[in-house]
Amino acid sequence: MIQRLAALLAFAGLIAAGPARAEDIPSPAFDPARAASLATESGFAGLILISRGDDILFERAFGEVRPGSGEAHRLDERWRWASITKQVLAVLAMQQVAQGNLELDAPIGRYWPDFPNPVARTVTIRQLMRHVSGLPDPDDTPRLPSGLPVFYGFEGAGTAMENYCAGPLRAEPGAGYHYNNCDFIVLGQILERVSGERLDALVAGHIPGTPMLFPAGGETVPGYHYGESEPPIRLAAYGGAGGMNGTLRDLWLFDRALMTGALIDEDARATMWTGDPAIGYAALGQWVLPVSLAGCAEPVRLVERHGGIGGVQARNFILPELDIAVIAFINRTEAEFAFGQVWRGEGFAHALLSVAACPATPE
Numbered sequence: 001m002i003q004r005l006a007a008l009l010a011f012a013g014l015i016a017a018g019p020a021r022a023e024d025i026p027s028p029a030f031d032p033a034r035a036a037s038l039a040t041e042s043g044f045a046g047l048i049l050i051s052r053g054d055d056i057l058f059e060r061a062f063g064e065v066r067p068g069s070g071e072a073h074r075l076d077e078r079w080r081w082a083s084i085t086k087q088v089l090a091v092l093a094m095q096q097v098a099q100g101n102l103e104l105d106a107p108i109g110r111y112w113p114d115f116p117n118p119v120a121r122t123v124t125i126r127q128l129m130r131h132v133s134g135l136p137d138p139d140d141t142p143r144l145p146s147g148l149p150v151f152y153g154f155e156g157a158g159t160a161m162e163n164y165c166a167g168p169l170r171a172e173p174g175a176g177y178h179y180n181n182c183d184f185i186v187l188g189q190i191l192e193r194v195s196g197e198r199l200d201a202l203v204a205g206h207i208p209g210t211p212m213l214f215p216a217g218g219e220t221v222p223g224y225h226y227g228e229s230e231p232p233i234r235l236a237a238y239g240g241a242g243g244m245n246g247t248l249r250d251l252w253l254f255d256r257a258l259m260t261g262a263l264i265d266e267d268a269r270a271t272m273w274t275g276d277p278a279i280g281y282a283a284l285g286q287w288v289l290p291v292s293l294a295g296c297a298e299p300v301r302l303v304e305r306h307g308g309i310g311g312v313q314a315r316n317f318i319l320p321e322l323d324i325a326v327i328a329f330i331n332r333t334e335a336e337f338a339f340g341q342v343w344r345g346e347g348f349a350h351a352l353l354s355v356a357a358c359p360a361t362p363e
């Protein structure tokens with residue numbers, strides 16, 4: 001088993017693996033003033049980190065926790081990682097594959113023989129990780145007065161997550177892409193079965209830093225929508241699909257360990273990072289696609305993982321060939337602050353990545 005100490009030693013460079021050193025990769029000089037101006041002028045309220053290799057080039061907190069409160073964001077805050085949790089679970093799954101405990105194209109019934117829905121036992125691990133399983137979708141549960149699906153409300157606390165996810169299929173396995181939290185809730189249950197460890201123990205023992213699964217982890221940054229507090233959310237209901245929390249530095253430690261090969265080897269990472277154009281470049285637990293950035297002469301490969309729960313949004317971007325990581329957390333809803341889509345070449349996220357990776361364009 002890969003223990004936390006081994007992962008951290010590998011991250012420190014005592015285990016040789018990963019991409020070329022950052023100083024060997026040609027890159028334009030980074031101007032932190034460009035990143036700061038972009039965030040300030042866009043009204044960004046949260047945290048941003050930009051790194052190249054092991055060097056953190058930019059790490060700043062912007063704005064207030066609640067509009068008008070006077071309470072400034074701090075770099076040491078704990079945040080919901082939301083669906084970035086899926087990226088972490090994909091790594092844990094690839095670790096189990098490397099140990100011979102899991103096969104990507106094996107049906108889930110091999111690892112969960114008494115899975116309540118016998119038809120769904122034909123779903124494979126890879127189908128879960130690509131969101132083509134056909135499992136039920138928690139977003140389809142009835143809506144509470146707040147608009148939140150009952151699955152994530154405290155009213156639904158008496159129903160085990162895996163029981164709902166083992167209900168009637170919404171589509172035939174492999175028939176098409178449908179983003180669905182049940183895929184990774186079920187994957188988390190399977191990881192517990194094949195490893196013999198609880199999911200929170202797997203995270204604690206195999207992922208660097210101090211990320212935790214709700215309800216553990218202490219107080220996290222609350223979300224807001226135009227100054228109004230988000231409705232009560234049962235964050236633990238997200239489980240392996242979105243239940244992690246941690247600091248900005250925790251996520252950066254994960255990125256670096258992933259990028260350097262401290263968590264999984266190059267072949268496993270290549271498998272995990274193979275995006276399928278037929279389903280929007282979905283890879284295993286993340287998206288991997290070529291994107292054009294403003295100021296860069298050629299398209300670059302982007303590993304993208306975004307997430308959001310309630311009034312909190314998170315973005316985790318890796319540019320492997322440039323050895324760059326870009327992380328952003330904000331506690332405003334998408335309606336109030338839109339990151340935009342990088343692949344469309346527009347929006348805040350595209351501008352931020354362009355600042356991080358490309359020379360300034362002439363005025």
